[in-house]
Amino acid sequence: MESAKIAIIGAGVVGLAVAAKLSEKNESVYVLEKNQKFGQETSSHNSGVLHSGIHYPKNSLKAKLCVKGNIMTCDTCEKYRIPYKRLGKLTVAIEEEEIDELEKLMQQGQDNGTEDLKFLEKEEVKKLEPNVEVEKALLSPSTGIVEPDELMNHFYAQARKNNAVLATETEVTGLRNVNGRYDIDGTSVGEKFTITAKTVVNCAGLGSDRIAAMVGLDVDKLGYRLHHCKGDYFRVAGKPPVKMLVYPVPKGAGLGIHLTPDLGGSVRLGPNAYYVNRVSYEVESSEKEFREDVERFMPLIRERQIQVDSAGIRPKLQGPKDPFRDFVIRHEADRGLFGFIDLIGIESPGLTAAPAIGEFVSEIYENEINR
Numbered sequence: 001m002e003s004a005k006i007a008i009i010g011a012g013v014v015g016l017a018v019a020a021k022l023s024e025k026n027e028s029v030y031v032l033e034k035n036q037k038f039g040q041e042t043s044s045h046n047s048g049v050l051h052s053g054i055h056y057p058k059n060s061l062k063a064k065l066c067v068k069g070n071i072m073t074c075d076t077c078e079k080y081r082i083p084y085k086r087l088g089k090l091t092v093a094i095e096e097e098e099i100d101e102l103e104k105l106m107q108q109g110q111d112n113g114t115e116d117l118k119f120l121e122k123e124e125v126k127k128l129e130p131n132v133e134v135e136k137a138l139l140s141p142s143t144g145i146v147e148p149d150e151l152m153n154h155f156y157a158q159a160r161k162n163n164a165v166l167a168t169e170t171e172v173t174g175l176r177n178v179n180g181r182y183d184i185d186g187t188s189v190g191e192k193f194t195i196t197a198k199t200v201v202n203c204a205g206l207g208s209d210r211i212a213a214m215v216g217l218d219v220d221k222l223g224y225r226l227h228h229c230k231g232d233y234f235r236v237a238g239k240p241p242v243k244m245l246v247y248p249v250p251k252g253a254g255l256g257i258h259l260t261p262d263l264g265g266s267v268r269l270g271p272n273a274y275y276v277n278r279v280s281y282e283v284e285s286s287e288k289e290f291r292e293d294v295e296r297f298m299p300l301i302r303e304r305q306i307q308v309d310s311a312g313i314r315p316k317l318q319g320p321k322d323p324f325r326d327f328v329i330r331h332e333a334d335r336g337l338f339g340f341i342d343l344i345g346i347e348s349p350g351l352t353a354a355p356a357i358g359e360f361v362s363e364i365y366e367n368e369i370n371r
Ligand SMILES: Cc1cc2nc3c(=O)[nH]c(=O)nc-3n(C[C@H](O)[C@H](O)[C@H](O)COP(=O)(O)OP(=O)(O)OC[C@H]3O[C@@H](n4cnc5c(N)ncnc54)[C@H](O)[C@@H]3O)c2cc1C
Pocket: 009, 010, 011, 012, 013, 014, 015, 016, 032, 033, 034, 035, 038, 039, 040, 041, 042, 043, 044, 045, 046, 047, 048, 049, 050, 051, 170, 171, 172, 173, 203, 204, 205, 206, 207, 208, 230, 231, 232, 271, 311, 312, 313, 314, 315, 346, 347, 348, 349, 350, 351, 352, 353
């Protein structure tokens, strides 16, 4: 039986960032990924936004890791010449009644350490974005965009440089704690395998609740059961109608249908948010829903052609009517699983936070496991 010091299950942006960090100081780091290539699931089906941290409650992991991750990702992009842009973001109050919400976001952002936020009046917004018609806006200059694939290539290259091994087409189907080590069963390129690892990091995204259940955790009792919340995108054809990211004030499970320019300058609308029971990346929403939402703050959209683009699925701990849920990043030692680290519910801002999550997991490993 092969043996690993650390086995990371899942090679999305989070598993790769964790692998890059843990392999700096540790030999024998294996990443097990069921698909043919890394990053084929949520990490390549998202908006590519580097969030600034205004959307999450004070002291939550989402807030802390987002603010830190934004800085770390931008520094990494600068250092390794990974394309990114700090375009800035406007969160807009379309009606007077929404101004209170902007004020709450400003306060929350400041509580979380986002220091560069600024209110803009109607005319100031119009100067920056002539096609946007709103009462007031909150400007977040540090919000940016990045190409998720490029970021993943970077984390993968770092992990490889440190001798971490990525096993693709390798699906984990069983996990047992045997005398303080973990036996991991699965199928690799059509063949059954078992490896043993001292430490396991569960970075399995949409499958992370299943991995937690495999090792014997009661996911319902612990509140680890994931809900799948889908988001569709459309793309605005032709000339980009905005230069910055433009978001309405958030309502419901997502951040509201917003406008996101990509690095090529083209603009996407979305994602919306609706709960689903199956994983499918087909766009299921209507063009009408998107137009109606966006025309509330950008009437120009009525004259523009929009095309079906793509979709992504959020691994949400929060069910349809539940209050805020934070990321779960937890060493499960007190549940009889010394050396098993769970990462569950890593929805947005998981892309932004990825390098900070890598550091956070590495701190847990060094302080609690590798003593
Ligand atoms: C619509 C949408 C928009 C988003 N926009 C943003 C944004 O703009 N900014 C931002 O910061 N975040 C955003 N996010 C969130 C971000 O994309 C995720 O937080 C991040 O990609 C999660 O990465 P991950 O590595 O945890 O998961 P994933 O990318 O899903 O990776 C998990 C990996 O585990 C593998 N796996 C699962 N089960 C097994 C198994 N049994 N055996 C082996 N491998 C397994 C999967 O194949 C997969 O490759 C968005 C998400 C969605 C859905």
